[in-house]
Amino acid sequence: MKNLFKNMNKTTKSNLLTYALVIIVYIIVQIMLGTGSMSNLMKGLLVPLCVYVIAAISLNLVVGISGELSLGHAGFMCVGAYSSSFFSVLTKDALPELVRFPLAILIGAAVAAIFGILIGIPVLKLRGDYLAIVTLAFGEIIKNLMNVMYIGKDSKGLHFSATDTTALGLEEGGKVIVKGALGITGTPKNSNFTIGIILILIALFIILNLINSRSGRAIMAIRDNRIAAESVGLNITKYKLMAFTISAALAGVAGVLYAHNLSTLTVKKFDYNTSILILVFVVLGGIGNIRGSMIAAVLLTVLPEVLRGLSDYRMLIYAIVLIAMMLFNWAPAAINWRAKIKAKFKKNNAKEAE
Amino acid sequence: MAMLEVKNLSISFGGLRAVDGFNLKIEKGMLYGLIGPNGAGKTTVFNLLTGVYKPNEGKVMLDGKDITGKSIIDINKAGIARTFQNIRLFKELSVLDNVKAGLHNHNPYSTLTGILRLPKYYRVEKAMNEKAMEILKVFDLDGEADILASNLPYGKQRKLEIARAIATEPKLLLLDEPAAGMNPNETMELMDTIRFVREKFDATILLIEHDMKLVGGICEELTVLNFGQVLTQGKTDVVLNDPAVITAYLGE
Numbered sequence: 001m002k003n004l005f006k007n008m009n010k011t012t013k014s015n016l017l018t019y020a021l022v023i024i025v026y027i028i029v030q031i032m033l034g035t036g037s038m039s040n041l042m043k044g045l046l047v048p049l050c051v052y053v054i055a056a057i058s059l060n061l062v063v064g065i066s067g068e069l070s071l072g073h074a075g076f077m078c079v080g081a082y083s084s085s086f087f088s089v090l091t092k093d094a095l096p097e098l099v100r101f102p103l104a105i106l107i108g109a110a111v112a113a114i115f116g117i118l119i120g121i122p123v124l125k126l127r128g129d130y131l132a133i134v135t136l137a138f139g140e141i142i143k144n145l146m147n148v149m150y151i152g153k154d155s156k157g158l159h160f161s162a163t164d165t166t167a168l169g170l171e172e173g174g175k176v177i178v179k180g181a182l183g184i185t186g187t188p189k190n191s192n193f194t195i196g197i198i199l200i201l202i203a204l205f206i207i208l209n210l211i212n213s214r215s216g217r218a219i220m221a222i223r224d225n226r227i228a229a230e231s232v233g234l235n236i237t238k239y240k241l242m243a244f245t246i247s248a249a250l251a252g253v254a255g256v257l258y259a260h261n262l263s264t265l266t267v268k269k270f271d272y273n274t275s276i277l278i279l280v281f282v283v284l285g286g287i288g289n290i291r292g293s294m295i296a297a298v299l300l301t302v303l304p305e306v307l308r309g310l311s312d313y314r315m316l317i318y319a320i321v322l323i324a325m326m327l328f329n330w331a332p333a334a335i336n337w338r339a340k341i342k343a344k345f346k347k348n349n350a351k352e353a354e
Numbered sequence: 355m356a357m358l359e360v361k362n363l364s365i366s367f368g369g370l371r372a373v374d375g376f377n378l379k380i381e382k383g384m385l386y387g388l389i390g391p392n393g394a395g396k397t398t399v400f401n402l403l404t405g406v407y408k409p410n411e412g413k414v415m416l417d418g419k420d421i422t423g424k425s426i427i428d429i430n431k432a433g434i435a436r437t438f439q440n441i442r443l444f445k446e447l448s449v450l451d452n453v454k455a456g457l458h459n460h461n462p463y464s465t466l467t468g469i470l471r472l473p474k475y476y477r478v479e480k481a482m483n484e485k486a487m488e489i490l491k492v493f494d495l496d497g498e499a500d501i502l503a504s505n506l507p508y509g510k511q512r513k514l515e516i517a518r519a520i521a522t523e524p525k526l527l528l529l530d531e532p533a534a535g536m537n538p539n540e541t542m543e544l545m546d547t548i549r550f551v552r553e554k555f556d557a558t559i560l561l562i563e564h565d566m567k568l569v570g571g572i573c574e575e576l577t578v579l580n581f582g583q584v585l586t587q588g589k590t591d592v593v594l595n596d597p598a599v600i601t602a603y604l605g606e
Contacts, residue, residue, distance in 0.1 A: 232519070
């Protein structure tokens with residue numbers, strides 16, 4: 001057994017460690033829940049944590065692996081959240097939960113992926129920072145569009161409007177599903193921590209396996225040197241679009257998880273700040289480092305809640321911790337220091353082995 | 355039939371005719387040199403042959419097939435691979451993965467196969483690893499397969515670029531100043547490698563080089579380019595002793 005582990009190559013080991021980490025956290029949380037040693041505040045954070053972790057690792061696929069800057073990740077979450085929530089409310093009575101929720105997840109992922117392709121096709125052919133600007137605009141447009149969208153349903157079918165509820169012209173007994181700035185109410189609460197963890201594991205499986213395959217190698221080769229990649233026959237647009245679309249679909253899944261955790265869904269949460277927050281997870285955890293962005297997402301989501309007791313100083317300390325972590329992770333002096341400690345540790349181990 | 359036949363190739367940038375009426379014929383299996391003073395248009399010729407630039411006039415035939423004006427990717431698929439004057443490796447990938455990126459088009463499996471880790475994934479990846487290691491061995495890089503390309507010393511980076519180009523199974527290999535920045539020992543070693551590569555992979559090689567020792571040592575025929583035009587063409591020893599060539603390099 002030990003030999004088996006030794007013979008595995010480095011990436012396989014690292015990937016297994018990532019999966020193990022998620023499962024260990026899940027077990028610890030279950031134990032804490034079982035013994036009742038978790039505050040209500042933390043319990044409320046469990047599903048959002050999963051949402052942010054999925055969002056962070058999927059954004060890392062674009063920023064770290066594909067090397068493109070995307071500032072509209074919350075926009076894809078929003079699209080996934082709204083489309084799935086709409087579906088769930090519409091079929092609440094018609095379908096059992098066991099069928100409805102997986103379908104909702106697939107719909108959220110598919111709709112977000114379609115938006116990813118629509119944005120990616122024109123933009124990814126260009127070089128430079130166009131993607132950052134276009135995704136930024138996309139996030140804002142989606143948010144504002146959803147803010148004025150009204151959709152209702154009666155016996156005649158669906159009605160759309162961009163003004164108000166009365167403009168829908170519903171007959172008596174008709175139901176308004178999407179209520180503009182008030183969002184969607186009555187989404188069934190299907191999300192829970194276990195489902196969140198399962199979705200994280202699926203997202204990890206997709207991303208890590210993609211990275212360590214022929215397509216992932218092509219995506220990273222294009223990131224490292226576009227001209228050389230073309231010269232060995234790699235299709236730039238295809239692989240950039242692939243990374244971007246998969247990332248968008250997984251962001252959509254994060255949105256589905258978020259939407260089915262709350263009874264009321266509004267667009268407020270899917271603004272520019274959220275996109276930047278997710279980008280901070282990615283940068284802090286290490287661009288291209290999937291496990292790192294998971295850890296950063298957890299720490300930075302839990303931290304503000306833990307510091308809640310400090311009221312006014314909360315954001316101040318949050319900022320200081322953010323800067324300290326950034327320095328510890330990425331300052332050259334800190335990197336050298338960590339390498340030294342690691343070498344020392346290894347030497348001690350070697351001595352013990354003798 | 356010639357492996358590469360170029361007829362009347364021309365391109366202008368603004369008012370400057372960077373390459374003007376360029377003709378070239380390379381037989382299969384030949385080691386051919388393209389030389390000339392700085393700014394003569396040598397790299398521009400490479401860029402025209404590989405599809406980076408589209409020619410204003412002229413025709414490029416590879417192994418009897420017209421590849422004029424095709425995209426970089428299609429030209430690579432047709433059988434031309436190249437290296438670059440300023441090294442362009444996939445720096446954050448391992449040495450092995452650099453070569454495997456070159457093997458990409460000849461060893462296909464779908465993205466879904468890769469994500470779901472179907473049996474085909476393991477089969478093709480294993481074959482790719484073996485092929486890549488075999489190529490790395492030729493360049494004496496098999497010991498460094500797992501380190502990042504950016505951590506290789508300069509001379510080995512140049513070799514890795516050739517290895518990556520070879521991985522695409524080219525009929526014609528274009529080397530842009532392969533010996534640039536190498537010391538005389540490394541250059542000698544490189545000459546052996548280039549000769550060996552030609553035998554082993556059955557390739558035709560066209561190279562740009564300033565190192566006359568290398569050019570005189572391994573090239574069978576030469577074309578001298580000056581101000582975008584062919585100055586002279588022919589057997590290496592004849593060309594290198596041509597007074598017009600010496601004048602172009604050294605002045606009157």
